[in-house]
Amino acid sequence: MTNDRETGLVLDPKYDAAGLITAVCTHGDSVLMVAHMNAEALAKTLETGEAHFWSRSRGRLWKKGETSGHVLHVRQVRIDCDQDAVWLIVDPVGPACHTGEPSCFYRLVEGDRLARA
Amino acid sequence: MTNDRETGLVLDPKYDAAGLITAVCTHGDSVLMVAHMNAEALAKTLETGEAHFWSRSRGRLWKKGETSGHVLHVRQVRIDCDQDAVWLIVDPVGPACHTGEPSCFYRLVEGDRLARA
Numbered sequence: 328m329t330n331d332r333e334t335g336l337v338l339d340p341k342y343d344a345a346g347l348i349t350a351v352c353t354h355g356d357s358v359l360m361v362a363h364m365n366a367e368a369l370a371k372t373l374e375t376g377e378a379h380f381w382s383r384s385r386g387r388l389w390k391k392g393e394t395s396g397h398v399l400h401v402r403q404v405r406i407d408c409d410q411d412a413v414w415l416i417v418d419p420v421g422p423a424c425h426t427g428e429p430s431c432f433y434r435l436v437e438g439d440r441l442a443r444a
Numbered sequence: 445m446t447n448d449r450e451t452g453l454v455l456d457p458k459y460d461a462a463g464l465i466t467a468v469c470t471h472g473d474s475v476l477m478v479a480h481m482n483a484e485a486l487a488k489t490l491e492t493g494e495a496h497f498w499s500r501s502r503g504r505l506w507k508k509g510e511t512s513g514h515v516l517h518v519r520q521v522r523i524d525c526d527q528d529a530v531w532l533i534v535d536p537v538g539p540a541c542h543t544g545e546p547s548c549f550y551r552l553v554e555g556d557r558l559a560r561a
Contacts, residue, residue, distance in 0.1 A: 333543060336558045349466055349478055356473045361466055361529040405561055407548035408541055412478040414549045424525055426450060431524040432531045441453045444522055
């Protein structure tokens with residue numbers, strides 16, 4: 328059930344067919360956002376200490392906050408067992424969501440309806 | 445920049461080409477795991493209060509803990525702005541990772557090396 332990728336100490340991300348892994352950003356007990364990273368975005372994030380992602384809609388590398396100024400300072404990067412997802416523990420400068428909410432997850436799911444969190 | 449899916453109060457998940465959304469599970473300030481849900485997995489999770497996912501490797505619905513007993517009791521489900529990711533706040537019964545670790549994110553990324561968190 329385990330292998331080198333799971334138990335080893337070498338960074339070896341398992342990129343999907345589009346060359347992406349999932350990135351989850353948290354601050355304290357709040358999930359701020361979920362986005363995607365390609366190899367370049369991960370490298371830039373590790374190098375600069377600011378979160379970079381791959382924008383699937385725009386088809387380009389994207390530094391979070393590049394226009395809004397709402398960058399995410401990265402305190403720690405963790406990777407999961409099969410290395411297809413990273414968890415970034417961050418300090419956000421301003422709201423993480425483009426809607427102006429602190430977190431993108433500003434709604435609760437209650438059956439087939441949503442409610443403000 | 446916003447639309448009904450982002451600002452409305454109707455559950456309208458934006459499934460990808462494979463019919464999946466991303467699901468992030470947290471307990472306190474820890475991200476336990478990241479997995480995927482199809483519509484059925486989301487419905488089962490909301491209906492039962494126990495986390496269900498779609499296993500991409502096995503190609504079937506999967507109740508977390510169905511064999512190990514390490515189920516995730518779901519306290520709250522939130523959805524993000526564009527409704528392609530859900531955040532589950534859970535109470536885990538036992539370790540969340542199949543390796544026996546409490547969280548799948550048991551390694552830090554430090555350059556191109558990993559270290560125990």
